[in-house]
Amino acid sequence: xxxxxxxxxxxxxxxxxxxxxxxxxxxxxxxxxxxxxxxxxxxxxxxxxxxxxxxxxxxxxxxxxxxxxxxxxxxxxxxxxxxxxxxxxxxxxxxxxxxxxxxxxxxxxxxxxxxxxxxxxxxxxxxxxxxxxxxxxxxxxxxxxxxxxxxxxxxxxxxxxxxxxxxxxxxxxxxxxxxxxxxxxxxxxxxxxxxxxxxxxxxxxxxxxxxxxxxxxxxxxxxxxxxxxxxxxxxxxxxxxxxxxxxxxxxxxxxxxxxxxxxxxxxxxxxxxxxxxxxxxxxxxxxxxxxxxxxxxxxxxxxxxxxxx
Numbered sequence: 011x012x013x014x015x016x017x018x019x020x021x022x023x024x025x026x027x028x029x030x031x032x033x034x035x036x037x038x039x040x041x042x043x044x045x046x047x048x049x050x051x052x053x054x055x056x057x058x059x060x061x062x063x064x065x066x067x068x069x070x071x072x073x074x075x076x077x078x079x080x081x082x083x084x085x086x087x088x089x090x091x092x093x094x095x096x097x098x099x100x101x102x103x104x105x106x107x108x109x110x111x112x113x114x115x116x117x118x119x120x121x122x123x124x125x126x127x128x129x130x131x132x133x134x135x136x137x138x139x140x141x142x143x144x145x146x147x148x149x150x151x152x153x154x155x156x157x158x159x160x161x162x163x164x165x166x167x168x169x170x171x172x173x174x175x176x177x178x179x180x181x182x183x184x185x186x187x188x189x190x191x192x193x194x195x196x197x198x199x200x201x202x203x204x205x206x207x208x209x210x211x212x213x214x215x216x217x218x219x220x221x222x223x224x225x226x227x228x229x230x231x232x233x234x235x236x237x238x239x240x241x242x243x244x245x246x247x248x249x250x251x252x253x254x255x256x257x258x259x260x261x262x263x264x265x266x267x268x269x270x271x272x273x274x275x276x277x278x279x280x281x282x283x284x285x286x287x288x289x290x291x292x293x294x295x296x297x298x299x300x301x302x303x304x305x306x307x308x309x310x311x312x313x314x315x316x317x318x319x
Contacts, residue, residue, distance in 0.1 A: 015065035015316055018090075020082055026103050026286045026304055027069035033309040036067065041086060053085050055093065062094035065319045067312055068134075072106035073265055073288040080106075080125065084132035091133035097319045100129065101138045101308060103287035104263045108142040111150060119150060126150040138311050140287055141234050141262040143186070156311050160285060161193040164260050167283045167302040168198065168230060173258055178228035179203045183245040184215075191232040201226070205245055215241050217248040228256040236261035236284060246278045256280055263287050264299075 016037045019027035031038035042054040055061070068086060072079045087098045110120035122144075129137070130153055137155045139147065148155040181203045182191035188204060195202040203226070206219040229249045236242060236259070246257045257278045264284035283300045290301065 013060060013064050015067055015312075015319075016059075016061075017067045017069055018086065019069050020079070020086075021289065024069075024071075024289050026071075026289075029286070029304045030069055030101065030308060030312075033304065033306060034067075034312055041089075043082065051082065051085070053082065053089055055086075055089060061090055063096045064094075065097045065099065065316050066090045066095045067099045067101060069101045069103070071102065071104040071288055073104045073263070076106035080128070084128055087129075087132040087134045095133075097135050097315070098133050099136045099138065099312065099315055100134045101312070102142075103140050104265070105139050105142050105147065108139075108144055108147050111144040111146040122147060123150045129153075136315055138308060140285075140305070140308070141190075143234055158305060158307050158311070159190070159193075160262050160305055161190050161197070163285065163302055163305050164190075164194050164232060164262070164283075165197045167260060167300070168194070168258075170302070171258070171281055171283060171300060173230060173281070174228060175200055176228075177226055178230060179223070179226040181205060181229050181231040181245065181249065183207065183231055183233050183241060187233050190234070194232055200230075203229070205248070207241070207245070215244060217244060220248060220252065223249075223252055226254060228258070229254045230258045230260060232260050234262045235265060236263070236282070237265040238267045242279070250278050259283070261285075264290070264301075266290075 017031035180195035182188040203222040
């Protein structure tokens with residue numbers, strides 16, 4: 011009898027991985043990582059763990075310490091393939107470097123292309139990625155890439171938060187967020203407002219214009235990433251200046267980079283919701299922050315991949 015696929019993660023505090031393994035009803039395993047004095051790492055998977063002809067599902071984001079995480083992923087996928095795994099699927103809850111699918115000139119592939127080549131060389135056979143910043147990501151891989159949209163989960167999160175939709179609008183804070191925000195607005199039957207912004211430095215932007223605003227009192231800002239919080243704050247301030255009285259934010263990936271606690275605490279947001287794709291910050295945002303659930307779409311895709319293994 012063939013063994014069940016096995017899920018692996020690198021952080022035993024990463025609830026997303028454990029929840030997905032539970033949805034799939036697959037065993038969940040944590041390899042041991044040791045580090046030498048010079049920083050070199052070694053990944054250990056006990057010999058008693060049978061991997062021969064087995065489907066291994068890695069559930070690992072690349073958010074905090076992205077370079078360290080990438081090398082661990084590549085080492086782990088290479089290791090399980092050496093041990094005879096039939097297939098290695100990488101579930102990427104948050105994909106670092108997806109903002110760099112093209113270089114700054116727009117003429118050449120960006121650093122994400124190098125990440126793709128290394129992933130394939132390490133033995134990864136298939137990718138499932140949640141809401142990448144740039145959908146051009148899939149074109150950089152020669153292996154199958156499944157991109158998961160979370161707009162339905164965002165709609166449910168807004169309903170669960172009991173945000174009043176009377177005199178409310180859904181806001182796309184930049185051009186890249188329009189398609190996602192439009193789907194959410196249509197599902198909730200709420201008007202869509204588009205923000206035109208200009209990025210003038212890394213993590214720095216300014217609002218150039220706001221289209222579709224007609225005096226709404228509530229704004230629900232939908233975006234893929236909450237990183238430093240500066241864009242979220244800039245957009246919220248621009249809407250407040252127009253007359254919006256109540257601000258809510260829904261973000262797929264809560265990166266919560268250093269310094270964001272002070273920005274959020276001083277911001278105009280009444281609530282902030284995000285998915286569990288990235289481990290939650292250790293600082294206290296519980297009065298403001300809510301987390302919605304792991305999308306069941308991922309488990310369905312993993313099962314389809316398993317049926318072909």
